[in-house]
Every structure is written in C-alpha cells, then in structure tokens.
Amino acid sequence: MEFKEAKNKFVQTWGALGSQWGINKTMAQIHALLMVSHEPVSMEDIMEELQISRGNASMNLRALMDWGIVYKEYKAGERREFFTAEKDLDELAVKISRERSKREIKPALKVLKEVSTIKSDGTEAERHFVDQTTKLYDFVLKADNVLDKITEYKDNWLAKLVVKIMK
Amino acid sequence: MEFKEAKNKFVQTWGALGSQWGINKTMAQIHALLMVSHEPVSMEDIMEELQISRGNASMNLRALMDWGIVYKEYKAGERREFFTAEKDLDELAVKISRERSKREIKPALKVLKEVSTIKSDGTEAERHFVDQTTKLYDFVLKADNVLDKITEYKDNWLAKLVVKIMK
DNA sequence: ACAAACTTTCATTTTTTTTTGAAACTTTAA
DNA sequence: TTAAAGTTTCAAAAAAAAATGAAAGTTTGT
Numbered sequence: 120m121e122f123k124e125a126k127n128k129f130v131q132t133w134g135a136l137g138s139q140w141g142i143n144k145t146m147a148q149i150h151a152l153l154m155v156s157h158e159p160v161s162m163e164d165i166m167e168e169l170q171i172s173r174g175n176a177s178m179n180l181r182a183l184m185d186w187g188i189v190y191k192e193y194k195a196g197e198r199r200e201f202f203t204a205e206k207d208l209d210e211l212a213v214k215i216s217r218e219r220s221k222r223e224i225k226p227a228l229k230v231l232k233e234v235s236t237i238k239s240d241g242t243e244a245e246r247h248f249v250d251q252t253t254k255l256y257d258f259v260l261k262a263d264n265v266l267d268k269i270t271e272y273k274d275n276w277l278a279k280l281v282v283k284i285m286k
Numbered sequence: 287m288e289f290k291e292a293k294n295k296f297v298q299t300w301g302a303l304g305s306q307w308g309i310n311k312t313m314a315q316i317h318a319l320l321m322v323s324h325e326p327v328s329m330e331d332i333m334e335e336l337q338i339s340r341g342n343a344s345m346n347l348r349a350l351m352d353w354g355i356v357y358k359e360y361k362a363g364e365r366r367e368f369f370t371a372e373k374d375l376d377e378l379a380v381k382i383s384r385e386r387s388k389r390e391i392k393p394a395l396k397v398l399k400e401v402s403t404i405k406s407d408g409t410e411a412e413r414h415f416v417d418q419t420t421k422l423y424d425f426v427l428k429a430d431n432v433l434d435k436i437t438e439y440k441d442n443w444l445a446k447l448v449v450k451i452m453k
Numbered sequence: 454a455c456a457a458a459c460t461t462t463c464a465t466t467t468t469t470t471t472t473t474g475a476a477a478c479t480t481t482a483a
Numbered sequence: 484t485t486a487a488a489g490t491t492t493c494a495a496a497a498a499a500a501a502a503t504g505a506a507a508g509t510t511t512g513t
C-alpha cells in the first residue's frame with residue numbers, strides 16, 4: 120500500500136469510528152489527519168486534504184480545541200495559524216474520558232438520581248421502577264468513578280491497568 | 287415528581303444518552319422503557335407509550351434482540367409477543383461491550399494493522415505515520431483486551447474491578 | 454384450507470444533523 | 484488608518500439518518 124493511500128484509509132476509518140461513537144465524521148477525520156502529521160497543519164491544508172469548506176474546518180477545529188485534544192500553533196514569521204493534535208495516546212484517552220464524563224455521564228447521573236428518588240406509592244410497577252433506576256444510578260456512578268481513578272494514574276495508565284487486573 | 291413523569295424523564299434521558307453514543311434514539315428509548323417495566327410489554331404498548339409507528343417499533347426491537355439485550359416472551363394463551371429487557375446491569379454492560387468490540391473495534395484494528403505495516407521509504411512524514419499508527423494499534427488492542435478480561439469475571443465484574451484498582 | 458391476528462419489510466417521507474459559503478469580524482504590517 | 488490576510492459565524496442548503504405506513508408475510512385456531 121502507498122503512503123498516501125494508507126493515510127487516506129486511516130482518516131476514513133477514524134472518521135467512521137467517530138460516527139459510530141457519536142462524534143461527527145469531519146471532526147474525527149480532522150483529528151485523524153493531525154494525529155498522523157509530523158508537523159503542524161494549516162487550515163488551508165486541512166480543507167484541501169479533506170475536501171471540506173472553510174466554515175466546516177473552522178467549526179470542527181474549534182470543537183477539537185474545546186475537547187482539549189487539538190492545539191493551535193504559531194510559526195515564527197507566519198501569519199496563519201497551524202494545528203497539531205495531542206499525540207500521546209494515554210493523554211488523549213484521559214481527555215476524551217473526562218470530557219464525555221462531564222458532558223454526558225454527569226448530567227445523566229443527575230437525572231437518574233432525581234427519578235430514582237420519587238416517593239413510591241407501593242404499586243409493583245413503581246417499586247420496580249425505583250429499584251431499577253437506583254441500581255442504574257449506583258452502577259453508572261461506580262463506573263464513572265472507576266474511569267476517573269484509572270485515568271488518574273495519568274502516565275501509562277493503560278499499561279498499569281493491565282498489570283493490576285492480570286495478577 | 288409523579289411516577290409517570292419520572293418514567294418519561296428517564297426514557298427521554300436514556301434516549302438522548304443513546305444518541306450521544308451512536309445508538310439511535312428510539313432504540314435507546316425502547317430499551318429504557320423495557321428496563322423499568324416490571325412485566326413484559328407488547329409492541330402495541332411500546333408504540334402507544336413512545337408514540338412511534340409499528341415499523342419503527344418492529345425494527346428497533348429486532349436490533350435490540352440482535353444485540354442480545356432484549357428478549358421475546360410468549361404468554362400462555364396470548365397470541366401476541368411480549369418483550370423484556372436484560373435487567374442485570376453487569377450482564378447488560380458485558381453484552382454491549384462485546385457487541386461494540388465485535389462490530390466496531392475489531393474491524394478498526396484490522397485497518398490499523400494494515401496501514402501501520404506499509405513499507406516506509408524513510409521520509410520523516412512516513413516514519414511518523416508508521417510510528418503513530420503502530421502505537422495506536424497497540425493501544426487499541428490493549429484496551430480491547432482489558433475490556434474483554436474485565437467482563438470475563440461476568441458476575442459482579444464492576445464491583446470486583448473496584449476492589450482490584452483500589453488496593 | 455381459510456381467515457383472523459399479528460409481525461416484518463422497505464420505498465417514501467420526515468426529521469435531524471452536518472456542511473456550505475458569504476458576510477462580518479479580527480489581526481497585522483506598512 | 485488602511486488594506487490585506489486571515490478567521491469566525493450563522494442562515495440556508497445538502498446530506499444522512501430515522502420514521503412512517505401500507506403491502507407482504509407469518510402464525511395459529513377452527
């Protein structure tokens with residue numbers, strides 16, 4: 120396989136994977152492109168390589184920076200801005216976990232707590248509802264905490280986790 | 287909060303969470319509804335409660351059964367089919383993990399392996415590409431294996447994991 | 454073997470999400 | 484202070500995903 124072909128395949132695959140996990144395709148593709156680029160890339164080049172509009176590039180770069188996984192860089196003597204991706208995978212996974220926890224899990228937990236604490240009048244339906252949502256709340260909270268704990272190791276957390284669970 | 291209100295809120299929230307993670311809203315809502323129902327529910331009732339069409343209900347119930355997290359039930363003396371959700375959360379998480387690994391992670395790994403093994407001609411760009419995709423392959427493979435290992439405990443795996451990583 | 458009761462399929466429509474592109478805005482250098 | 488070089492915003496358009504509903508299919512009781 121040619122380098123260019125391989126790069127394109129990687130970008131497409133990463134984009135598809137993003138879609139399946141609720142991240143928009145272009146955002147994932149830009150991220151993929153920056154991940155495998157050995158030097159900072161301009162917006163111009165991103166537009167060109169992915170065949171997307173300026174607006175689309177701008178918005179998704181902003182989103183990636185909000186996630187904390189893409190950085191702006193300034194080159195000496197250059198007017199335009201360049202972009203790089205977080206390339207350390209442990210760090211990348213930590214940042215994605217933290218963001219998704221903050222944006223999606225925590226708000227869901229809040230609702231779970233609310234609905235699991237209604238006063239049940241004691242019909243079987245209500246008792247089951249309270250019981251099940253309480254269990255769900257406990258489960259999600261525990262999972263969220265575990266994720267937090269794991270990624271706290273920061274440096275090489277995945278390798279450390281492997282060691283922990285194998286023994 | 288009223289029971290009915292709480293139930294509705296839960297279903298809506300679970301549906302929104304599903305969307306954010308790449309699962310279609312209705313599919314997540316049906317799952318939510320079945321999770322908190324103390325007895326099997328007919329397609330008729332699902333349509334009524336979620337205000338969706340027969341076709342939609344049918345297709346998403348099929349999808350949920352393909353995932354192995356919703357079951358068909360037959361009631362004695364009843365022509366129609368009823369549906370229940372897997373209510374054990376450890377089991378639910380295991381099934382979702384396995385399916386997503388099989389459908390999404392494994393195929394992505396295959397591509398990562400392909401693109402990371404091109405013969406680099408030694409330009410800096412190519413060396414970086416091979417290096418980065420190799421690291422990504424190793425990382426994703428390791429993460430996938432960890433998930434597999436964790437969920438192998440099956441019974442109460444989350445609680446067991448908590449114990450493991452805390453000490 | 455028939456028809457009633459029920460479920461599935463899939464072409465079409467609707468809704469939602471993403472993308473575009475042009476105008477507004479910002480920054481820098483002369 | 485101006486204009487050139489660049490970036491951001493957002494209303495409108497396009498694309499993608501999901502939902503509808505009617506026809507086809509299946510099952511069961513008589």
